[in-house]
Each structure stands twice: as C-alpha cells, then as structure tokens.
Amino acid sequence: MSTSGSDALEGQELADRGMRLLAFFLDGIIASFMIMVPAVIVALATRPFEQSGQAEFDFGFWRLPLFLCGVGFVAWAWITILLVARYGQTIAKRMLEIRVVRSDGSQASLGRIFWLRNVVNGLLSVLPLYEVIDSLFIFGERRQCIHDLIADTIVVKA
DSSP states (O other), rough: OOOOOOOOEHHHHHHHHHHHHHHHHHHHHHHHHHHHHHHHHHHHHHSSSSSOOOOOOHHHHHHHHHHHHHHHHHHHHHHHHHHHHHOOOOOOHHHEEEEEETSSBBBOOOHHHIIIIIIIIHHTSTTTTHHHHHHHGGGGGGGOHHHHHHTTTTEEEE
16 A cells, blocks of 8 residues: 555545644644633733732732633633544644544544643653654655654544
C-alpha cells in the first residue's frame, strides 16, 4: 500500500501538512479566546479609573476575571473532549475537516489521543529541541510527527 498524501489509506486521505499546522495555530487562538477574552474584558471594564495608592496585589479585584478564566477553560475543555471522543477532532480540526485516526484507519480513542499524543508528548517537550524535531517528522512520507508515532495515529481528511 502506498502511503503518499494523495493516495487513500483504506478510503482515507492523509491531511495536508499546512492544514495540520493551521489547525495547531487555530486551536491555540480558539483556546486563548475562550479562556482569556472574557476575563480581560471584565478586568478592563471593572478596573477603577483612579488607582489607589496601594502597591500590593489586589486579589479581590482579580476574583471575577480569574473565575471567568476557569469557566472559559472548562467550556473549552468540555467541547474539545466531546469532539475528540466522538470524531477524533479538536475544534480547529473540525473546522478544517481533518481528524485523528489510528494508523490502520480505525477510530482513535480519547485515551490514546489524550495520554499518548498530548500528555506523553508534553512531558517529552522538556527535552531541548524536542518540539522542533517532533514538528520536522511531518515531512516524512506518512506525515507523522513523533507524537503520532508514539500514539500510532495519523491525521486524515474527514
């Protein structure tokens, strides 16, 4: 079986490298907006116009913005977990119509994606240059980064 991007893997075509990169950046932007924007808006809207002479950190002021960050994180995590469990997609992967599957084309489980693609990969990212090397692996014939090899996954067009 040929594994080039234009050939099908059991009826599935590998996702373009550019789409994978775009999904990575979009997921970061989406998470940032869902988690941070509500808190920033509230912080800016409720910030006193005149600063008091206090030099210490005012935790009371930051309670609501920090709470909103938590709410945004929970909302983002819940949506992402549902999409990954059901379709093998993050929010951006769903928008770009690509998804994560096992290398044999079968559905990848939430546990495989979470633990092997994310947690193990996150732990390895403490190694110098790991993230660069991981990213460069996408230029191989099967377009698999190291985290794909660890989890036995590929990214295909949905």
